[in-house]
Amino acid sequence: MSKSHSVWVSRPLFPEVLATLAQYVEVRAETKETKRSPEQLHDKLANVDGAIVSLGDRIDADVIAGNRRLRAIANLGVGYNNFDLEALTVAGILATNTPDVLTQTVADYAWALLLAAARRVCSAERWLRAGRWRGGMRFDDWLGVDVHGKTLGILGMGRIGQAIARRGAGFDMPVIYHNRTRLPEATERAYHAQYVDKTQLLQRADHLVLVLPYSVENHHAMGADELAQMKPTAVLVNIARGGIVDDAALAAALREGRLAAAGLDVFEGEPSVHPALRELENAVLSPHIASASADTRRAMAQLAADNLLAALGYGPNAGHPPSLLNPHALNRRRGET
Numbered sequence: 001m002s003k004s005h006s007v008w009v010s011r012p013l014f015p016e017v018l019a020t021l022a023q024y025v026e027v028r029a030e031t032k033e034t035k036r037s038p039e040q041l042h043d044k045l046a047n048v049d050g051a052i053v054s055l056g057d058r059i060d061a062d063v064i065a066g067n068r069r070l071r072a073i074a075n076l077g078v079g080y081n082n083f084d085l086e087a088l089t090v091a092g093i094l095a096t097n098t099p100d101v102l103t104q105t106v107a108d109y110a111w112a113l114l115l116a117a118a119r120r121v122c123s124a125e126r127w128l129r130a131g132r133w134r135g136g137m138r139f140d141d142w143l144g145v146d147v148h149g150k151t152l153g154i155l156g157m158g159r160i161g162q163a164i165a166r167r168g169a170g171f172d173m174p175v176i177y178h179n180r181t182r183l184p185e186a187t188e189r190a191y192h193a194q195y196v197d198k199t200q201l202l203q204r205a206d207h208l209v210l211v212l213p214y215s216v217e218n219h220h221a222m223g224a225d226e227l228a229q230m231k232p233t234a235v236l237v238n239i240a241r242g243g244i245v246d247d248a249a250l251a252a253a254l255r256e257g258r259l260a261a262a263g264l265d266v267f268e269g270e271p272s273v274h275p276a277l278r279e280l281e282n283a284v285l286s287p288h289i290a291s292a293s294a295d296t297r298r299a300m301a302q303l304a305a306d307n308l309l310a311a312l313g314y315g316p317n318a319g320h321p322p323s324l325l326n327p328h329a330l331n332r333r334r335g336e337t
Contacts, residue, residue, distance in 0.1 A: 005049040005312050010036075010057050011076070017301040024314040025049070038063050045070055050308045052076060052301075061087035072311030072321070074304040077291075078102060079241060081214045085326055092332035095325045096307035100159065101299040102291040107163035109290040110209050110239045113263025116284045118207065118235045119144040120261070123281040145206070145233055145260050148172055153205025155221070156212030156240065157183055157193070164209055165191040176201055202229040207237070214241035224249040230259060237263040239290045242270050251276035254283055265290045 006026035009018065011033055021027045028048065035056065036044070041063045045051055050072040053059060059073055061084055072094040075083065080097045088095045116122055124142055127133065152168040154161045157179040165175045175193040177183075178201040188195065196204070208230065212218055222236070223246040230236070236259060238245050247268045253259040255276065263284040267273045270288060277283050291297065303322065310317035311324075324330075 006047070007050040007052065007308060007312075008044050008048045010044070010051065010053045013052070013301050014298050017298070017305050020302070021305050021309065024309055025312065042067075050074070050312055052304045052308055053082075055079060055082050058082050059088065060084035064088065064091055064093060067091075072096070072308055074308040074311070076300055076304050079213060080325060081241065083325070089326040089329045089332065092329050094311040094321060094329050096304070096311065096321045096323050097325055098300040098303045098307075099323055101303055102296050103159045103163050105293045105296040106160050106239060106290040107167060109265065110160075110164050110211075110237055111167055113237045113239065113265060113284055113286070114207055114209065114235060115147060117237065117261040117263035117282070118147050120282075122284050145235065147207065150206035151176060151204055153177065153201045153208040154193075155198070155201060155208065155210050158211065160239075161209070161211040162187070162191055164211065165193050168192075176204060199229065202226055203231075205234060206231065207235045209237045210240045210244055212240050212244060214243055219243050220246045222246065222250070224252075227253045227259060232258055233260050235259075235261045235263065239265045242266040242268045247274040247277060251280060251283075254280050
């Protein structure tokens with residue numbers, strides 16, 4: 001039976017999720033990871049009604065130019081700085097993301113990076129694997145910094161920031177945070193969190209986790225000046241977005257001992273990583289995998305599919321995608337006045 005809508009999936013996806021889509025629409029799914037130019041993205045989107053894309057797919061005015069058929073774009077990720085949201089809204093194209101389903105997994109990974117960086121886990125493992133553990137270590141070899149009882153700072157206290165704060169209670173850590181908007185007092189009490197200004201956050205935190213969204217305003221929110229305000233014994237963790245940290249300035253601070261360690265899952269210009277960071281033993285580096293558990297990635301894919309189907313008028317949420325980013329686009333849908 002022919003289907004009235006077709007969708008493009010820009011990367012390999014779980015078969016069961018593709019099967020869900022295929023119950024309602026024609027599915028054109030890619031079978032391998034591919035980096036595409038704007039022109040290639042334009043061509044892929046030219047004759048479909050919807051698409052599931054990833055953070056590496058930049059969807060802007062040029063990519064959707066002249067496309068009168070496209071109705072919805074579902075992002076595989078909570079972030080959406082790959083979307084020109086204004087251009088999509090003007091074009092009447094619904095845009096969605098995948099919040100909530102990855103909150104706990106990403107919070108877990110923030111702690112994995114924090115602990116690994118603070119206690120020098122990765123460099124110690126490399127040293128051991130190289131066959132260099134032959135006894136006779138000094139009592140003061142491999143000294144890291146404690147986590148328990150230290151002050152946990154969080155820059156960006158949304159869902160993930162709050163989940164990270166909740167885990168801090170298990171380590172008997174005072175929690176301080178800075179956010180664009182202060183949380184209600186009841187929420188602060190629930191997470192034993194104290195609101196401070198950004199300067200206090202930088203100066204007081206023993207471990208600082210970045211969880212703020214990327215924007216023009218947040219570009220290099222942690223630059224040389226901000227890093228200079230942190231304790232030399234402090235650990236910085238970035239699970240937010242590349243570009244929030246000035247990676248060159250961070251590498252210099254780590255190399256010169258002005259910061260104890262860093263745990264990074266995101267980078268400026270990724271997949272490229274600043275060469276100076278790759279050379280540092282006190283930097284724990286991972287390839288943007290904070291949400292990479294099987295359960296969570298499957299849930300993200302399913303939510304993206306649910307969003308897309310709803311945007312195209314199918315399923316229990318027909319017409320109302322669960323995580324719509326641009327509700328004003330509903331008033332500009334094709335064929336509506």
